[in-house]
Amino acid sequence: MEIIECEGLGVTYPGGVEALKNVDLTIEDGDFVIVVGLSGAGKSTLLRTINRLVEPTTGTIKVDGRVINNLDKKELKEYRSEVGMIFQNFNLVNRSSVLRNVLAGRLREVPTWRTLLGLFPEEDVEEALSCLERVGIKEKADSRADELSGGQQQRVGIARALAQEPKILLADEPVASLDPPTSHAVMQDLKRINEEDGITTLVNLHFIDLAQEYGEKIIGLREGELVYQGPASKVTEAKFEEIYGRSITADDQLTAGGEADV
Amino acid sequence: MSNSAAEEKPSRFMLVMGKIKGLLAIILVAIIYIWSARGVGFSLIEIIGELPSFFNLLWDMVPPNWAYSIRLINPLLETFQTAIAGTILGTLLAIPLILLCASNVNRNNPLYFASKGFMNLMRTIxxxxxxAILVAGVGLGAFAGMLALMFFSMAVNAKLTSESLEAIDDGPLEAIEACGGNKLEMIKYAVAPQILPTFASYTLYVFEINIRASTVLGLVGAGGIGVNLDTSLxxxxxxxxxxxxxxTFVVVVxxxxxxxVLREELV
Known part of the structure; x- marks a missing residue:
């Protein structure tokens, strides 16, 4: 069953930059999809359009059979709570505790008067702690977010998204700020969660070796256009060169260029 | 004169022009200064001539009337109560204004520009x-002084804090939005933790200004120790x-x- 269907999706930013052009794509429920392309190809815009952080200019997006282009404010918040997002720069509040950062994922489940007073019900705190446990950093719950390493901070980001109990996970370059061993660990976490919970997951990456290692399906974007959609196993180096519009270099591979390979 | 010649190296003409510009700037500053000095009746001769009477005045002040200090305790207390109450009320009023004057929190453009305009207008006074205006409105006394400091604190704090607020990391704001959080939750979970230390520091800074301002409010009849100074003189x-x-000096210091010390603890 399709969970995400985009038809003729186009995004033009104020100022005239066309970030996405007439994209048609479908994603099956439970898929683990890697979105590849050069920076500026529209990967980030695609993810942000799916949770409406960016407004589509043309076309429709259907999620779970419902068109999400014209949700009203309340429906939009409700919808966003079903879509977890993981960011390149983690987007944690550095000065707040890890637990408090993860509790942000429960905001939609708890009445606003309670969240504003910081009075989360016991079961929501338990839920947040169990999300931290799933990414292996429960013991860090009371630490300040900026006391953690980059890999641990991204795990807090994943736990926050998990706390939303989402149907879809969107990860926007989740490993771009991390070293190679940590990158693999975070990708394995995402893959494990996808397999255990069946949450449909879209991950933006620009490293082709990571894309091939973890992706079941690959979406290739070039200059805002969809140029590939299909199983990862069928993506050859020639196909990557077509997506990138140039020959593949060492910079396109995480483990190339003599960096640590663990 | 061709363009290409000018680009290759500064010509003699350009060098001379540069020197003339420098000279003209000095002459201009001198003219403005002389115009201002004449306006205020500045005269070195007069300063030297008045020096003896100035020293006489200082001499008349020595020794200070120590016994009078007992009667200054209440006015001093009133002065600082004025500053404290003015700062606290002004700070509370500043909070909504800060949020309205930050473009990353208030994305409603007309409301943003209206708030910014209001804040800047309040800050010019x-x-x-x-x-002086409030004494005419609500009468003589410390209440007018407190209201004056309240308006002033609100505007200055809103100006300083909203500018810092516009420079915070927008990532966490986006994360709360992506979780489906509403505006108030975004403020509580992404904005407040980032801006509170800065806000507290600016509040103390405004309090310091208010303490100094409160000591002279009495000169326009707005209460406090300034009234005693005015009367004595x-x-x-x-x-x-x-x-x-x-x-005043000892307590203000x-x-x-x-x-x-508190502000340094905050940073």
Whole structure:
């Protein structure tokens, strides 16, 4: 069953930059999809359009059979709570505790008067702690977010998204700020969660070796256009060169260029 | 004169022009200065001529009237109560204004520009001018002084904090939005943790300004120790005036220092 269907999706930013052009794509429920392309190809815009952080200019997006282009404010918040997002720069509040950062994922489940007073019900705190446990950093719950390493901070980001109990996970370059061993660990976490919970997951990456290692399906974007959609196993180096519009270099591979390979 | 020649190296003509510009700038500053000095009747001869009477005045102030200090305790307390109440009320009023004046929190453009305009308008007025206007409105006394400091604190705090707020990391704001959080939750979970230390520091800074301003509010009839200074000077009671100045100085320095220590703790 399709969970995400985009038809003729186009995004033009104020100022005239066309970030996405007439994209048609479908994603099956439970898929683990890697979105590849050069920076500026529209990967980030695609993810942000799916949770409406960016407004589509043309076309429709259907999620779970419902068109999400014209949700009203309340429906939009409700919808966003079903879509977890993981960011390149983690987007944690550095000065707040890890637990408090993860509790942000429960905001939609708890009445606003309670969240504003910081009075989360016991079961929501338990839920947040169990999300931290799933990414292996429960013991860090009371630490300040900026006391953690980059890999641990991204795990807090994943736990926050998990706390939303989402149907879809969107990860926007989740490993771009991390070293190679940590990158693999975070990708394995995402893959494990996808397999255990069946949450449909879209991950933006620009490293082709990571894309091939973890992706079941690959979406290739070039200059805002969809140029590939299909199983990862069928993506050859020639196909990557077509997506990138140039020959593949060492910079396109995480483990190339003599960096640590663990 | 061709363009290409000018680009290759500065010509002699350009060098001379540069020197003339420099000279013209100095002459212009000198003219503005002379115009201003004449306007205020500045005269070196007059300063030297008046020096003896100036020293006579200082001499009249020594020794200060120590006994008068007992009667300054209540006015001093009133002065600082004015500053404290003005700062607290102004700070509370500043909170909504700060959020309205930050483009990353308030994305409603007309409301943003209206709030910013209001804040800048309020900020152009000096606390003494507020006090003079308010004394006419609500009558003589510390209440007018407190209102004056309240308006002033609100505007200054809103200006300083909203500018810092616009420079915070927008990532966490986006994360709360992506979780489906509403505006208030975004403020509580992404904005407040980032801006609170800065806000507290600016509040103490505004408090320091208010403490100093509160000591002279009495000169326009808005209460506090300034009233005693005004009266002592008008009645030529220079030892009393000296005592007022000395007491004000000592207490202001103490509070300023305390506030500074607190502010350093915050950063």
């Amino acid at each position: 000096d606390p003494m001018l507020y006090a 008008n009645l030529f009671r220079y030892p009393n005036a000296a005592m007022v100045i000395l007491a 103490l509070i300023d220092h305390l506030s500074n």
